[in-house]
Amino acid sequence: MNIASRTIATATLLAAFTLPAVAQLEGNRIATSAAHPVPAVQDTETPAQRDARMAWWRDARFGMFIHWGLYSIPAGVWKGHADPEIGEWIMNHESIPVADYKALATQFNPTAFNAHDIVALAKSAGMKYIVITAKHHDGFAMFDSKADPFNIVAATPYHRDPLKELAAECKKQGLKLGFYYSQDQDWTAPGGAAYKTGNHDLPSHHWDPAAQDGSFADYLHKKAIPQMEELLTNYSTDFPVVIWFDTPTDDMTPALAGEIVALLNKHPNLIWNNRLGGGYKGDTETPEQFIPPNGYPGLDWESCMTMNDTWGYKTNDTNFKSTETLIRNLVDIASKGGNYLLNIGPDSHGTVPAPEVERLQQVGKWTAVNGAALYGTHPTLFGAETGSYSTTEKDKKGQPKFNTTWEWRSTTAPDKIYITLFKWPGSTFHLDMKDAKSPRTVTSAYLLADKSHKALKVTHTGTAIDVALPSQALDPIATVLVLNTTK
Structure with missing residues (x-):
């Protein structure tokens, strides 16, 4: 290099x-x-x-x-x-x-x-x-x-x-x-x-x-x-x-x-x-x-x-x-x-x-x-989850510093949204679908590491959803939540 x-x-x-x-x-x-x-x-x-x-x-x-x-x-x-x-x-x-x-x-x-x-x-x-x-x-x-x-x-x-x-x-x-x-x-x-x-x-x-x-x-x-x-x-x-x-x-x-x-x-x-x-x-x-x-x-x-x-x-x-x-x-x-x-x-x-x-x-x-x-997926439909530019801090080039957040990331498939959770959110994962760049309706959810793909309870409140999660993450580094969707 x-x-x-x-x-x-x-x-x-x-x-x-x-x-x-x-x-x-x-x-x-x-x-x-x-x-x-x-x-x-x-x-x-x-x-x-x-x-x-x-x-x-x-x-x-x-x-x-x-x-x-x-x-x-x-x-x-x-x-x-x-x-x-x-x-x-x-x-x-x-x-x-x-x-x-x-x-x-x-x-x-x-x-x-x-x-x-x-x-x-x-x-x-x-x-x-x-x-x-x-x-x-x-x-x-x-x-x-x-x-x-x-x-x-x-x-x-x-x-x-x-x-x-x-x-x-x-x-x-x-x-x-x-x-x-x-x-x-x-x-x-x-x-x-x-x-x-x-x-x-x-x-x-x-x-x-x-x-x-x-x-x-x-x-x-x-x-x-x-x-x-x-x-x-x-x-x-x-x-x-x-x-x-x-x-x-x-x-x-x-x-x-x-x-x-x-x-x-x-x-x-x-x-x-x-x-x-x-x-x-x-x-x-x-x-x-x-x-x-x-x-x-x-x-x-x-x-x-x-x-x-x-x-x-x-x-x-x-x-x-x-x-x-x-x-x-x-x-x-x-x-x-x-x-x-x-x-x-x-x-x-x-x-x-x-x-x-x-x-x-x-x-x-x-x-x-x-x-x-990962494979064959498309970028996130959201974006704010990656972090934001500071209004006060500058990077080494004098530009606004980007402060990365590490709670979750998302990738997209035609009928799925993958949410990779780095920080376990507790008993519920909350997501407002109005923030998506293209409209999706969540129909069901499961954890990718769960071989049985047991359905998780999804509660809809207006444009937002809440997915009921187990008390602990299935993986200590990152656990993937799969949202089945329709357009």
């Missing part, structure tokens, strides 16, 4: 959203334009065609992000210095020379990697798709690439293609597979772009100019586009279903981006995000490490978030979110019409850290019971 401080041509590319020591690029702030030198599928398809293309993704709601590469070897420490930033950016932060970084490949032998187990973990968590870093900003390809030898098959003692193995397992286990590809930044290829950190000089922000300087267009033509073509054609007709771009810079002109789009257009069912650059909007908004207070109504969006504080593996990052937080995030995002792309960061052996495994297994126990309130 990104840790951007570079000034990009259009100021709106960078936002001030900040995590501890990490200035993130908000995907929804990337500049786009209506005029494109090469029309993309989004420019030419009808609304019905778009709905059909996006249908599986909209239904999925929950996916696994995997950040894995050579950066898992130093794991946040270089020459005895513990780098304070996110793990996959260590080459940039520590100004590691290209030759020294490339030498890490000889140590990379992740024999503990097991594609079956990772796909099974995602599936058991209730995730419907996986997106893995095929190439991050360090330029190392985690796949068999004939376009450039700096890859896991040619440059390491491992000599295996984990993407091929993941593709086979995703097909067996019924999950979708997508690839993250850093199309713009590449710190080990001549001409690849780099964001500024520390004292890296203008205009290239390179710290090893003899190895990094060159023509961006040459990099794109000799490495990036050929590797994207490999990714789009070498993994059967089934995958990838998603290409996840990242960190566009002003090097990615509309004309150069158009060359990539011409390649993407050969795969008309492909879904790709809004981080290509060159003015292309892509398919999905990509808020990073945050959940927009009201979602993005009318747009397809996906919050990508870490389970601790880093994307790539770091030995000293043990700040893992609780299972409760992960479930709340998932439900909150679904209630606003988005997807939750939750990251894991395997270590240099290919092992997923135990706290990440444990939390995904715990989340999976919840989704196994309550998945109907």
